[in-house]
Amino acid sequence: MMDGAAEFEAERGHLMAVAHRMLGSRSEAEDAVQETWLRYAKALADPADRAQIRELRGWLTTTCSRICLDVLRSARVRREAYPGQWLPEPVVTDVPVADGFAPDPAERAVRADQLGTALLVVLERLAPEQRVAFVLHDVFAVPFATIADVLNTTPAAARQLASRARRAVTGPDVPRHTADLAEQQRVLSAFVAAAESGELDRLVQVLAPDVVVIGDSGGHFPAARQPVVGAEAAARFILGLFRQAARYYNGPLRARPVLIDGVLGWQAETVFRDGRPYRMITSFAVHDGRVTGVFNQVNPEKVAHLSGLGADDVWPPRW
Template identity: 75%
Template sequence: MRDLATEFEAERGRLLAVAYRMLGSRSEAEDAVQETWLRYAAALADPTARAEIRHLGAWLTTACARICLDVLRSARVRREAYPGQWLPEPVVAPLDQGPRTDGFAPDPAERAVRADQVGTALMVVLERLAPEQRVAFVLHDVFAVPFSRIAEVLGTTDAAARQLASRARRAVHAPDAPRHTADAVEQRRVLAAFVAAVESGELAALVRVLAPDVVLIGDSGGHFPAARRPVLGADAVARLILGLFGRAGRYAGTLRARPVLVDGVEGLHLETLHSDGRPLRVVAALAVDGGRVTGVFHQLNPEKLGNLPPLAAEDRWPPRW
């Protein structure tokens, strides 16, 4: 069992990456990977099943993808009953983790997200896809799995799997999908401009940082007031953001903030008090394209932020890099 566990652990980071992209939930991704381990151990105990494992990585990816497909199909019902808008459970990592020889965060779940740094914008668009489309797109376009193996996962033909991925690709690149093309340098520059505009309190300054077709989505899970539909347009989004930050200052007296990596790209971890005195945590992720913010994604559902460490006293607003 020690040897089996060693072999599996070598694949865990990649499996977490696959599962997180498909499910949009760190906890569900970890559960899917654990179920993959159980299936792997069971297969090795069966000589017939063991003979089918010719390439361990491919076998584990197929098993994990099938588990995720089942979760996605059942999740559609839960998502339809979800109060308000739904955003993925963010994977948050500090900016100052020190030198990394492999370029990724040390935690396996953080490594899973940072492997290709797609950001929250793509995760939001993936929610529009049917489960089969999402599986086909993630496996092929993100992890370069051949269509023959994707067809095995989906129980269909190579041609049908190819068509599912093509339809998903069109949805990902649709005109109304939030665009995120910025590298790390541009992300930090735009985020700093965004913070400065918010701090100024000037509507015109914030509008200049936002793309004309910017979208804002907030997920509170019903725990706090939040818009039930996406807020569209630079003027509407800027007014809402300035209103939120103004109320936070009035209610809390102080607002804490720290720049962080959210799903692999730069964002903010914020803490304040709600008007009723409850602690309010927010993880804000931005999508950036052409030097402007195209998407603002506020995760404030405490059920999805349980793993966040609290901010320190020195994490004052406005944040410092």
């Protein structure tokens, strides 16, 4: 059992990546991985079940995926009752500092399976079976025969599910994100400067014509109940947020650049007017030199796990 625990821990990061991309929820992903461990421990205790584990990563991935599929089927009902817009719980990591924002091919390879908030939002549109098929095949290169086993279907049907999902996530209304970290840094610097200037035309130039702005407060703070779409509408909305900052916030605004699901953004915090702490994770999608998506996560239940900012973390973010 001790050896089994060590082997499982070696795969935990992979399983968390699979579960988070399927579920869009850090806490649900952790629960799915823990349930995977319980099933693995049970299999280790039975010689017949243990003999069925021929390749550990494959067995764990299949088991975790089946658990996620059950969660997704029940999550659709919960999402329908969610107050306002829904965004995934962010996975926040530090910005790499060794090579700055250099568009290194090796960096791109490391970040190849980072979906970004934009794609995680689009995945919410998919049926649970489509999402599982897409994530397993297109992100983790799992064979369709294995996916069919997870979904209790045929390899041909699994291939069709992944194909339909692929068409959905590459549709014309999906925020595109193709920029490397260097381009993201340039565009976000221009975005902040334009927003702080208060000039509508200047901010519109930084936004793609079909840009979308989505905010998730979980009903805890003021937020738009529908996505804001289009460069001028989004620019007016964003400038309004900046102008109303003094009205809603009662304290200095601190911020630092971070990677959110592998994409550049920032973590910010201040004090809301009623004295509650206010934390905001803002992620972006960037394509062809413009912002195509802005995603503000301010639901305190989804950012409570993040560490606080320090005195050196000031606004605007220091890229």
